[in-house]
Amino acid sequence: xxxxxxxxxxxxxxxxxxxxxxxxxxxxxxxxxxxxxxxxxxxxxxxxxxxxxxxxxxxxxxxxxxxxxxxxxxxxxxxxxxxxxxxxxxxxxxxxxxxxxxxxxxxxxxxxxxxxxxxxxxxxxxxxxxxxxxxxxxxxxxxxxxxxxxxxxxxxxxxxxxxxxxxxxxxxxxxxxxxxxxxxxxxxxxxxxxxxxxxxxxxxxxxxxxxxxxxxxxxxxxxxxxxxxxxxxxxxxxxxxxxxxxxxxxxxxxxxxxxxxxxxxxxxxxxxxxxxxxxxxxx
Amino acid sequence: xxxxxxxxxxxxxxxxxxxxxxxxxxxxxxxxxxxxxxxxxxxxxxxxxxxxxxxxxxxxxxxxxxxxxxxxxxxxxxxxxxxxxxxxxxxxxxxxxxxxxxxxxxxxxxxxxxxxxxxxxxxxxxxxxxxxxxxxxxxxxxxxxxxxxxxxxxxxxxxxxxxxxxxxxxxxxxxxxxxxxxxxxxxxxxxxxxxxxxxxxxxxxxxxxxxxxxxxxxxxxxxxxxxxxxxxxxxxxxxxxxxxxxxxxxxxxxxxxxxxxxxxxxxxxxxxxxxxxxxxxxxxxxxxxxxxxxxxxxxxxxxxxxxxxxxxxxxxxxxxxxxxxxxxxxxxxxxxxxxxxxxxxxxxxxxxxxxxxxxxxxxxxxxxxxxxxxxxxxxxxxxxxxxxxxxxxxxxxxxxxxxxxxxxxxxxxxxxxxxxxxxxxxxxxxxxxxxxxxxxxxxxxxxxxxxxxxxxxxxxxxxxxxxxxxxxxxxxxxxxxxxxxxxxxxxxxxx
Numbered sequence: 010x011x012x013x014x015x016x017x018x019x020x021x022x023x024x025x026x027x028x029x030x031x032x033x034x035x036x037x038x039x040x041x042x043x044x045x046x047x048x049x050x051x052x053x054x055x056x057x058x059x060x061x062x063x064x065x066x067x068x069x070x071x072x073x074x075x076x077x078x079x080x081x082x083x084x085x086x087x088x089x090x091x092x093x094x095x096x097x098x099x100x101x102x103x104x105x106x107x108x109x110x111x112x113x114x115x116x117x118x119x120x121x122x123x124x125x126x127x128x129x130x131x132x133x134x135x136x137x138x139x140x141x142x143x144x145x146x147x148x149x150x151x152x153x154x155x156x157x158x159x160x161x162x163x164x165x166x167x168x169x170x171x172x173x174x175x176x177x178x179x180x181x182x183x184x185x186x187x188x189x190x191x192x193x194x195x196x197x198x199x200x201x202x203x204x205x206x207x208x209x210x211x212x213x214x215x216x217x218x219x220x221x222x223x224x225x226x227x228x229x230x231x232x233x234x235x236x237x238x239x240x241x242x243x244x245x246x247x248x249x250x251x252x253x254x255x256x257x258x259x260x261x262x263x264x265x266x267x268x269x270x271x272x273x274x275x276x277x278x279x280x281x282x283x284x285x286x287x288x289x290x291x292x
Numbered sequence: 293x294x295x296x297x298x299x300x301x302x303x304x305x306x307x308x309x310x311x312x313x314x315x316x317x318x319x320x321x322x323x324x325x326x327x328x329x330x331x332x333x334x335x336x337x338x339x340x341x342x343x344x345x346x347x348x349x350x351x352x353x354x355x356x357x358x359x360x361x362x363x364x365x366x367x368x369x370x371x372x373x374x375x376x377x378x379x380x381x382x383x384x385x386x387x388x389x390x391x392x393x394x395x396x397x398x399x400x401x402x403x404x405x406x407x408x409x410x411x412x413x414x415x416x417x418x419x420x421x422x423x424x425x426x427x428x429x430x431x432x433x434x435x436x437x438x439x440x441x442x443x444x445x446x447x448x449x450x451x452x453x454x455x456x457x458x459x460x461x462x463x464x465x466x467x468x469x470x471x472x473x474x475x476x477x478x479x480x481x482x483x484x485x486x487x488x489x490x491x492x493x494x495x496x497x498x499x500x501x502x503x504x505x506x507x508x509x510x511x512x513x514x515x516x517x518x519x520x521x522x523x524x525x526x527x528x529x530x531x532x533x534x535x536x537x538x539x540x541x542x543x544x545x546x547x548x549x550x551x552x553x554x555x556x557x558x559x560x561x562x563x564x565x566x567x568x569x570x571x572x573x574x575x576x577x578x579x580x581x582x583x584x585x586x587x588x589x590x591x592x593x594x595x596x597x598x599x600x601x602x603x604x605x606x607x608x609x610x611x612x613x614x615x616x617x618x619x620x621x622x623x624x625x626x627x628x629x630x631x632x633x634x635x636x637x638x639x640x641x642x643x644x645x646x647x648x649x650x651x652x653x654x655x656x657x658x659x660x661x662x663x664x665x666x667x668x669x670x671x672x673x674x675x676x677x678x679x680x681x682x683x684x685x686x687x688x689x690x691x692x693x694x695x696x697x698x699x700x701x702x703x704x705x706x707x708x709x710x711x712x713x714x715x716x717x718x719x720x721x722x723x724x725x726x727x728x729x730x731x732x733x734x735x736x737x738x739x740x741x742x743x744x745x746x747x748x749x750x751x752x753x754x755x756x757x758x759x760x761x762x763x764x765x766x767x768x769x770x771x772x773x774x775x776x777x778x779x780x781x782x783x784x785x786x787x
Contacts, residue, residue, distance in 0.1 A: 049541070057581050058453035059314045059463030061573055061625025069580050070539055077541060115299075 012108075014042045014123060015131040016116060016154075017095045019087070022133030027095045028169040029287055030131040031102035036197045039128055040106035043095045045088040046116045047081060085111060117153040127160045129197075134166045134281060151281065155262055155290060161191065162262070164281055164288045172257035172287070174202040176250050178242075178280075181207070181218040184261030188291035189222055192259055193229045203231045204255060208238045208245050243279040250286065262290035300355045304584045311583025312591025315358055315574055317466045319345070319596050320607065321618040322574070323361050324486055329426045330366040330566060331373040332381065333490030337361040338600050339497045340565025345593025347556040353548030354533040355586045356540060358574040359556060360593070363423045364524050365567050367657045372517045380514055382502035385561035387511075387518035388525065392554030395526060401546035404530045410642045411666035412531055413631045414649025416572065418662055419528075420627035421654055427616045427623075430484070437481050438613045445472050445617025465618045472614035473606075486615065487608030494604050496597070497563035522554075523660040525569035529553050532570035539579045573622045641673040679705030682730075684713035695724035698763075703733035707740035716747050723748050728759030738764060 015030035017023050027043070034041040092109040099107045112119040120130060134151060155162055175198055179185050192198055203226055207219050216237075223233045238245040250258060262277045281288060319341050327337030341360035348359040373381050395401070431438065445468045452464035476483060486492070504510050533544045549570075557567045578588055600607060635643055645666050653662030682700035689695050694715075702710050725744070732738055741757075748755045 056453075057310060057314050057461045057463060058459060059318050059465050059577055059581065060449050060453055060621060061576055061580070062450060062621070063624055063627065064629040065580070065625045066535065066539075066572075066576055066628070067630055069576060073539055073579075074541070 011128060012040045012042045012126055013037065013129050013131065014044050014120070014127045015095070016120070016133070017043050017045050017091050018133070019091055020133060020135055022135050022165060023091065023095060024098065025165040025167065025169040026131055026133045027098045028102060029163055029165045031099045031104045032169070032171055033129050033131060033163060033197060034099075034104045034106075035102075036199075037128060037195070040108065041099055041104050042123075042126070043092050043099070043107065043109045044119065044123070045092050045109070045111050046119045047084045047088060047111065047113050048115060049077075049113075081113075115153075116150040117157045120154055121157050124158055124160060127158070129161045129163055130154070130158060131163045131165065134164055134284075152278065155277070155281075159292045161292075162290045164284075164290060166284050166287065169287060170256050172198075172201060174204065174253070174255050175257040175259055175289075176204040176206055176246070176253070176255040178246055178258065178260040178276075179205055179207050179219060179222055181215055181222075182261065184292070186222075188259065188261040189225065191291055192289070193226055193231075198257075198259070199230070201231075201257075202234070204234045204236060204249070204253060206236045206238060206246065206249055208240070208242045242276050243283055246280065247283060247285075256286045257289065258284060258286060259289045259291070262292055300586045302585070302587070304582075305587065307582035308585045308587035309591055311578050311581035312588040313595055314463045314581045315578050315583065315588065315592040316595035316599065317463050318574060318577055318618070319358075319360055319592060320600060321465065321469065321610075321615045322363075322571075322622060323596070324489070324607075325426070325615050325619045326361045326363050326366040327566070328489050329363060330369040330381070332369075332378055332566065333492075334486060335491050335493040336378065336381075336564065336566050337366075338493050338565075338596070339563055340560045340568050342593045342597040342600075343497065343560040343563050343565050344556040344568040345589050345596070347559045348552050349586045349590035349593065351548075351555045352552035352586070352589070353545035353550075354536055354570075355542075355544075356575070356578060356584045356588055357529075357532055357536045357544075357549075357570050358578050358589055358592055359529065359553065359568060359570045360574065361566055361568040362525075362528065362571050363426065364419055364528050364659050365521055365569055367422055367426070367659070368517065368520050368524060369566060370657070372514070376513060379503045380510070381566055382500075382561045382564065383504045383510065384514040384517045384521065385557050385565070385567035386502060387514055388521040388567045389554040389557030389559075389561065391518055391522035392526060392557060393551050394554075395522065396547050396549075396551030396554060399547050400526070401530055401550045404527075404534075404546070406667055406671075407527070407531075407663065408645065408667070408670045410638075410646040411649050411663055411670060413628050414646040414666050415527065415531065415653070415659060415663055416626060416628050417631060417646070418650045418653035418659065419572075420623045421650065422657065423619060423623040423626065425654075427619050430612050430616045435483070437483055438611075438616075441472050441476070441481075441483065441611060441613035442617050442620070445469075445614050446620060448472075449617060449621050465621065468617055469610055469614045472617070473610050476611045476613075477609055481611075484612045485608060486610045486612065489612070492604045492608055493597075493600055496601065497565070499562055500564050502561065520658060520660045521557075521567050523663075524658075525553055525557070525567060526550055527659070527663055528572070529570035532572050532575050535572060536575050536579060539576070540584060573626045576625065641670075641677075645670045645673065675703075675705040679703070679709070682706045682710060684710065686713075686715075689724070690722075692720050693722040693724070694718065694720050695726060697726045698730040700729075701731050701733060702737040702740070702763075704736040707736045710737070711740050711744055714744050714748070716751055719751070720753050722754045722756070724756045724758065726758045727763040730759075730763045732764040 013030055013034045015026050017026060030041055088111050096107050096109055132151065132154065151164065205219060205223050205226065207215060219235060223235050226233045236249060238249060260280065277290065323337040323341040324334040327334045344359050369381055372384060448468040448471055449464045452467050453459045529549055530546060533546060533549055537544050553569060560568060631646060648669055649662045649666035652665050653659050678701055682702055685697040686694055696714060745755045
């Protein structure tokens, strides 16, 4: 729980990730760790001759390890360059304590192994595989990581601009209340004006909940604006964010069961794929 | 979890489809050949290969590994089929699956760590030899046509891959089978064909409860076979999983694989197939052809059945000689060539373990027995080696006084040497035995010490023991220290 970890890769988003992580690191006064994970590519040359002769196994092992060795040497080298660039970027942003880390394997697993150390995880919306950025593409790792880790995750989208205000999507659910407690006490967003927004719960009970939440935030010293919206959750939230030129969204992630999501989709997933500002997801 | 599923199934679609198809083509001759070894109709092996491959692709713990009807399992079934018939084989396969699921829950996959490298090599070599020997009946008392066809088949299998372009994307065993079959049909050569060996499948498999009396008597008939099948199946599956892990540089879940093998065997037996397990040769072919995910195993099983059901007329025409050629390739590919080269390099005890495993299996046709004896032998050699890490020094400290200093491991294998290192004939009044650098591992060691002390006393000496408590602290069976380095240091260091 004592460092900010940023997932760096070769995609266009890496700069934004680095900038966002630097900002978080300075706000929380925690050291920054830049993580690059070397994943194993799936596609490779295949020999379809289907025959095995004497020493096939030994030969095949030697051949496959040779291929992997070459590929990994290059990957380590290029990852190293990415990390160096990111480190410089963080130094320029004024972060003093920056460490770098390279791991083999899958990103979600690497992050899970490091989780005890992580206070906030920062990663880009798109991965390496989206080198031609399509508007709403979400990197293949993001959802796996979001599901695996329990620490707060800051997802960057597009360029990172230091936030001047933030919006909280609040639905009164348990994850949302837990999230409230965590950002309420944290120095990360302290001093920024807050918009507490609820969609589609325009009844007394929910209004009371929202007022209560707003009260809590005010106690912590936040300047809170309360808003009720109705309609499609994701488009309403994003429209509100746009109108009020808010540049950071905070929400509890994955409030519903996987089965429900399978049929109804997930607000978290929709928000991640459509947002144009950084999204802070709290479990 | 959904993402793991996606990764296991869809991360390598093109490679998996191609590799799965290559494996399916290679599986057909093997499934037929192994059915013949077991003494059942080819359809039993083909249904088994289909069911096992398809089921294991969902429930197995090692994506990219191929499981189907295998030679190792077929060899264990021979007498059961001969004495009691197919229905008892199906029942035994069912029970084998149940035992394997139990083994999975008891985490018996972890026992694989007692199977040393030389036993694994012995197992693999014995398997290769048995598969080869199983082909010999097809090559005795036959016309010269069969020899010519087999030789030509082997030539095609090993030389075709060198043909530019075509060689690397057309499976050479398939080319061998097609060419040999075409030649035999064209010239109307009268040789034994697959159709002569028994029934081929012409429909999809149907659900069938094994038709055996549900009595204790039945259980006693099938239980020994089921237990041996379960053991060999798990052994070969675990070994193959390790090989695939190594080749692909990824991890697998061994206990899930145990349970998966069990489920697959139950499924197979209920659809009229025999028991099977992971296949070393086919898994290597799969990895070599670019297969990595679960999809490759699924495609292999599914495609196999489709081809067999729709092409049964044609498959019946395949001369046995072509199958023999393919099986000789499988046996050569399974054999660990390095183990012959390494015979000179490796210590004699390793070679003895490997060769004993091979000989026991070849003599008894039971891989489980071979592995058991190999493991026992390897443990004995190990105990013997560690037993030599014991030395007793002595010096005369004063007139009529002698002190002994024991260093090293005292246990059943070294307790005799321990007792013999004391000189009871020397007339002394006082003996000191310093045990502070010794480890007493078992009761044999403690009683040896008791005897030494008693003997000295009978000769009239006073005996003093130093450091006995520390030395015997290793007797406790449950240390639970391997995760605490400081405890190991305390135990093994110079306490």
